[in-house]
Every structure is written in C-alpha cells, then in structure tokens.
Amino acid sequence: MATGLTNHYFNNYNDKAEQRLxxxxxxxxxxxxxxxxYYIPIFNTEDxxxxxxxxxxxxxxxxxxxxxxxxxxxxxxxxxxMFTKFGLEIRNEASVIVSKRSFTQRIxxxxxxxxxxxxxxxxxxxxxxxxxxxxxxxxxxDFFMLGRRVPYFYxxxxxxxxxxxxxxxxxxxxxxxxxxxxxxxxxxHMGTGxxxxxxxxxxxxxxxxxxxxxxxxxxxxxxxxxxxILGITYIKGEFIDDEPVYGKTSEAEYVLxxxxxxxxxxxxxxxxxxxxxxxxxxxxxxxxxxxxxxL
Numbered sequence: 001m002a003t004g005l006t007n008h009y010f011n012n013y014n015d016k017a018e019q020r021l022x023x024x025x026x027x028x029x030x031x032x033x034x035x036x037x038y039y040i041p042i043f044n045t046e047d048x049x050x051x052x053x054x055x056x057x058x059x060x061x062x063x064x065x066x067x068x069x070x071x072x073x074x075x076x077x078x079x080x081x082m083f084t085k086f087g088l089e090i091r092n093e094a095s096v097i098v099s100k101r102s103f104t105q106r107i108x109x110x111x112x113x114x115x116x117x118x119x120x121x122x123x124x125x126x127x128x129x130x131x132x133x134x135x136x137x138x139x140x141x142d143f144f145m146l147g148r149r150v151p152y153f154y155x156x157x158x159x160x161x162x163x164x165x166x167x168x169x170x171x172x173x174x175x176x177x178x179x180x181x182x183x184x185x186x187x188x189h190m191g192t193g194x195x196x197x198x199x200x201x202x203x204x205x206x207x208x209x210x211x212x213x214x215x216x217x218x219x220x221x222x223x224x225x226x227x228x229i230l231g232i233t234y235i236k237g238e239f240i241d242d243e244p245v246y247g248k249t250s251e252a253e254y255v256l257x258x259x260x261x262x263x264x265x266x267x268x269x270x271x272x273x274x275x276x277x278x279x280x281x282x283x284x285x286x287x288x289x290x291x292x293x294x295l
Contacts, residue, residue, distance in 0.1 A: 197247045
C-alpha cells in the first residue's frame with residue numbers, strides 16, 4: 001500500500017487531537033445554543049408475544065436530562081395537520097442533535113445509542129413542553145469527519161407522539177401530567193367511604209379487600225372529594241356497582257355507586273356515544289311484523 005502521498009504537515013485526517021477538538025466544539029456549541037430535554041427510554045420486562053406477534057404494552061419509567069440542539073429552525077417538518085378518512089391527524093416532525101459524548105455520559109450504558117421508539121420531552125415547544133417519538137437515528141450525519149468512524153453526534157428524527165394507553169410514570173411531574181390531557185379516562189361516581197385517593201396510585205376491587213385477589217384495577221387520574229368523582233385510566237377488568245373501590249397506597253375505600261360505560265370523559269374531547277345510542281333507540285321501529293309487506 002502506497003504511503004506518504006498526503007502532506008503530513010497540513011493533513012490532519014485521522015488525527016486524534018483534531019478529532020477531540022472537533023468533538024469539544026460540537027459539545028460546547030450544543031451547550032451554548034441548545035436546551036435541556038429529557039430522554040425517556042422504553043422499559044419493558046415482558047417478552048414479545050410469539051403466538052400473536054405483538055409487543056407488550058409500552059412502559060416509560062425513567063427520564064434522563066440531556067442537552068440537545070433543535071436543528072428544525074423555522075417550523076415543524078412533515079405533513080403537519082391534515083385531514084384523512086379517519087379525521088384530523090397531526091403529523092408534526094422535528095430534528096434534534098445530541099452529542100455522542102453527552103449521550104454516553106448521561107444515559108445508562110446498556111443503551112448504546114438513541115433508539116427508535118424511545119421518547120424525547122422538549123420543554124421549549126408550545127411553551128408547555130411536548131413529547132416526541134424517535135423515528136430514526138442518523139449516526140452518519142458528520143460523515144466520518146477527520147477519519148473518525150465513531151460519530152461525533154446523532155441527529156434524531158422526531159414525530160409527534162401519539163398516546164395509546166402506554167404507562168408513563170417517570171417521576172417527573174411535568175412529563176407525567178401530559179397523560180392527563182390525552183389518556184382515555186372513565187369517571188366513577190363514588191358513594192360512602194373514607195380517605196383520599198392519591199394521584200397515579202392503583203385502585204382496585206377485590207372480594208376480600210386484598211390486591212392479590214383483585215378482579216379489576218386501574219390508575220387514578222383525578223379525585224374530587226366534594227363531588228366524589230374518581231377519574232381512572234389504564235383499566236383492567238370490569239368495575240362493579242355497589243362494591244368498594246380500594247386505594248392500594250392511600251388505603252382509601254369508597255363504594256362505587258354507578259357509572260355509564262358510554263358516558264366516558266376525555267379531557268378536551270367531546271364524545272356523543274350516549275347521545276347516538278339514545279337517538280338510535282328512538283329511530284328503531286319494532287312494530288313492523290312484515291319487513292317485505294306493503295307500506
């Protein structure tokens with residue numbers, strides 16, 4: 001192999017000192033011009049369902065602060081707001097840059113690079129923060145600058161996160177409360193009882209009052225003691241009227257009076273399930289005995 005073809009006085013290709021300088025400049029630039037975000041990895045202890053080919057319900061149990069730079073400068077990328085046959089869909093996209101050094105220092109070592117499917121919480125978007133999902137990690141954006149094979153930074157393609165009853169419990173209030181705006185919530189009207197349910201605790205019904213033998217359980221989304229309305233989400237099983245609902249942490253106990261399964265409440269949305277059901281009952285003509293007879 002021929003050697004000495006390049007000028008060794010000026011050619012810094014594959015020079016370790018120059019590579020470290022470039023990396024230092026990238027890290028410093030992100031710290032100066034960037035913002036603090038949170039990297040939220042998927043936490044699943046269950047194996048994939050081999051029979052049906054389905055993944056288990058996603059869980060997000062931790063969030064790690066890390067500095068990033070928003071490379072989408074003017075507005076959201078992607079198709080943004082659009083009408084489809086399923087109604088209005090929001091497909092906002094953005095790109096952020098994170099240095100490999102910062103990612104290695106701040107994220108657990110078992111996560112070797114930003115993974116597709118993990119979440120990024122960006123506090124500066126919309127003034128109240130936004131959850132974005134990683135759809136693609138580009139680790140060749142610097143294209144082997146100065147001959148370095150390991151990337152200096154990652155460019156992450158992000159898409160507006162569409163919540164689908166995943167469990168988000170990172171312990172950071174501003175992230176966990178985002179679920180309250182989008183989660184499917186059912187209001188339970190409670191009767192007599194004692195105590196106060198706590199936010200995001202597990203509530204359950206059980207024949208003997210123990211969680212080990214529970215027949216249904218859910219997570220507390222809201223609790224209004226004056227009206228005795230308990231908002232729950234992540235519902236498993238069926239809650240039964242005239243049976244007590246126990247709080248696993250608070251040890252609160254109230255008797256469930258009644259609730260209409262069609263009259264569910266989702267914040268910022270209006271559903272007409274009950275209205276449509278009642279109107280449909282009025283339109284049904286049960287007096288006709290011969291559907292093919294004369295008018």
